[in-house]
Amino acid sequence: MGKTILAAVALLSVTALAGSATAAPGRVDGHFDRPQEGFAPAATVLRDGTPEGVGLDPGPIDAALRQMAAWTNKTPGLEHPMYAGAVSLLAHDGVVVRREAAGDELRYSDGKGTELPADQREPMRPDTIFDVASISKLFTSIAVLQLIDDGEVDPDSPVADYLPEFGVNGKQSITVRQLLTHTSGLQAEVKLWKLPADQRIPSIMQLTPEFPPGTHYTYSDPNMITLGLLVARVVGAPLDQVVAHRITGPLGMTDTGYNPPASELHRIAATEDEAEPPRGMVRGQVHDENAWSLGGVAGHAGVFSTADDLATLGQALLNGGTYGGNRILSKVSVENMLTNFNSAFPGNAHGLGFELDQRWYMAGLSGPRTAGHTGFTGTSLVIDPASRSVAVLLTNRVHPSRDWGSNNPARQALAQGMARSLAVDPALGSESWFSERGGTLTTDALGPVSGPTQVSFFAFVDTQHDSDGTDPLLVEASVDGAGWQPVTVRASGPGAPDGPQSSLAGAGHRSWWKVRGTVDADAGQQVRLRWRYAPDGMYSGRGVNVDGILVADRDATLLDGELQANRLHPDGWLSTDR
Template sequence: MGRTILAAVALLSVTALAGSATASPGNANGHFDRPQRGFAPSETVLRDGSPADVGLDPAPIDAALQQIAAWTEKTPGREHPMYAGAVSLLVHDGVVVRRDAVGHEVRYSDGEGTELPADQQEPMRADTIFDVASISKLFTSIAALQLVDDGAVRLDAPVAEYLPEFGVNGKQAITVEQLLTHTSGLQAEAQLWKLPPEQRIPSIMQLTPEHPPGTNYTYSDPNMITLGVLVQRITGEPLDRVVAERITGPLGMRDTGYNPPAAELHRVAATEFQADPPRGMVRGKVHDENAWSLGGVAGQAGVFSTADDLATLGQALLNGGTYAGNRILSEDGVTRMLTDFNGDFPGNAHGLGFELDQRWYMAGLSAPHTAGHTGYTGTSLVIDPLSRSVAVLLTNRVHPSREWGSNNQARQALAQGMARALAVRPEFGSESWSADRPGTLTTDPLGPVSGPVQVTYSAFVDVQRDADGVDPLLLESSVDGTTWQPVAVRADGPGAPEGAQEQLAGSGHRSWWQVRGSVAAEPGEQVRLRWRYAPDDQYTGRGVNVDGILAADRDATLLDGELQADRLHPEGWISTDR
């Protein structure tokens, strides 16, 4: 009962998501600092357009796509290309603003990276079909939530109520919700492919949890394998048929499903050359060994899809579960997917199916209800309700070997390109000062002053704040221009930290803060001020903006940044109207 109450409270905290859109379509078009409330209009369907059509700056997107293209070859610090090829697709406000394909579907002949002759290599296409790996978990989750909508399954019910054979070895109390949020206590992996076929699913049913249910977060394939079996048991249909009839069919996702037909093999990106098990170069069959051992259809992996199809799924969820007149999930169901049920496990925010607020691949699009998932083969899907944006990156990074490394930098680059393309409207006048990399904004000497200097300004802060590191914005002062001291400030506004702070950080609120601080100074001294942005090197947000700078002592205004912009000296900062 306690867990159910917590879930209800979590849902109440985002009632704006569950309601119909109250703002007119496009009223926040192209803006990062005007977060949308509610779902997009249900009639929104994807159409092609340009960044300019929806108020986006194309330059950050173009820069991201150039970098993604560069990673198809060796780059400094990498022994191998990051991936053989990639397809990127970006959506904002229902408009597909970029669709880009680079590199190759097939490039190598073996696991050592021997390149095929040029005439046997196959170029990547915008409609290339990818093994999306763990993004498959979203389809299983939606299928399960459809059963919740139908009243056939209860989230707080023990899984054993639907799968009696599961209720052994300490699993009797594991609930459906805990499978969806990876809090069941089950281990991360199982090696079903090493077992005889008749033992594979029974071995999942016989697992003993590593932790008591609800006490630990462990991202677990057995959770989703079990959920897939549950869907099949309740519907009486194979999982692939359920997904086709209840999700991909209604949404018109023609290129999405399990075990792609041989006629489409020429459009399928190759994955890994596998020696154990001895599968050779895998193409058109699921890469995940467990899903492969289950005939290519499993709750945790097995789905193949295209960038356009995944964008359609993303828009359907932004619309509140409907697309082109076909509803696949209730608004309540979508809200549950976008609501964090894992508040007890900081850093592992998770809705029912979706990961939430994961800056490591969502970059500047990250926010409490930004939803997404990645796939081991090199895929990612990010859905940002606040800006009504979707970012899809599909790569075959395991071609020819998983040992060639991660493509997280590319995931970050695409999401950050979209975030930077969205405008942050100046709080005052026509421009504000902006930084998305380390730098300083320094004033001329101010004074001689009559005493302490009061400083006020507006700050837009979208920078990381967590236990692993902070991207801080600092206000500092100096009387000699060499030695700088932090100035404690107080910020007011949505998401602002409470009390005096020597650095400002925060993300997801997407609102301007009003900031004030006091600089100790003796009469007759001259004071310099500087704003310093010191981002973490690994995971950055959209960055920071400062506007409306005023500095005064008890007798006079010492600096009005709107009227005296020439007295501010940027290094790494720019003056921008967005």
């Protein structure tokens, strides 16, 4: 058998082996590269366990939690901590693998950041109750979907069918679905607290849209305030009672609700020292001024909860709307929460209630069906059906002042820690090459070659690739060891880009791609190849893996990466079995 045939057989064998490795049966839990379909078993109830017990690598999780704790101290780039305290909870496949508290529930005495004496501070606890701010919108959305399940509300009917007073000033055609997806055209904010009490709700009903309904995406508090009123009108009971009787009660979320009792004040994280309106250090009352002006109960804000309770809600949705034998939503409604209805507005994917695929806080867990929400007080909930995982981060980042900045880095770090703990099995053999933060993987000089040279490999790519930018994986070649030129490649597999590509990027598909390219080289030249991952440092994905590298000219195999790993030189890459 000649050398040319041997090279061709080698290329074919890599393809065949990778196909069988990717499809091999085995454990599904603990894997990023084996996305789940459908819902978790309805009987799944959260229980405590360990990362190792469900196939996770504890290292990335523990590193993220150490960072969560470090940010309660002075944070680089800031003159103060990122937040006074935080509670983190991570669950996978029905198992709570980490539950951690750091920092303080109460730390400051005023809005300037004057620290209380150590004996007057109150430490954060795993069961601390937080004002979850806009995560409240999920409870309102679920209440609306319950009415849709019951046939009492049609999502495509005008809101005015249920709230006739809403159907004025250009709002007559706004539908329930448009409120749920923030495409109603209504403005982002209102300042109800500046109005007399008897004018607050009427002012919402009298709003005039800023855009024609259905033509723009604007994340809008008035959308959800209106839906809260719709729920109360249709059910004939206040929103807080509806949520208690139809959501938190059936799910056993005993620490979740509006206007928590004074007896629980010692468990509640303080928020802001508010000067306007002059409320002082807010603790145990809703932080949002509009919800406060409405008595603490509103469709957009007002819910207080714990990490464990929010994890229960997340698991109920992963189960298809049921938990502990109690169904709160139909599977159809849960699917509608996980389906993007905003394809006309790239970057603003939204189901009926949930934000979807938002890498800025979901990090490596983001995907087309990854659902979540954040809250202004410093909270976030991420639910990833593909890996059946839940990530909850609760902070009091507005304590003592909203002007102290964002906790987005913490949101990203926690979700990324969970994503990295999930395995990506090598396409071939026992290990693949991996890069999370960027770098190069470079070959020795290969050849001299007989002419144009073929390169093939497998790539697992989970990077930012959206309207905010691209974090590319590039294949580059050099014939002099100094100048590098991109190699045009073609990729195949779920989610792979069509046609020739100068770089590879993508997210959400969670599958290995087969990649091939040709290096233009003259006979007698030596060729070097490198794989360069170049993230921009913004919102990264899980990262990239490369495996099964094979380089051949027409006469011979020049490099078999599985047998000659010593001829590959990593900088920012590591060899990993997961």
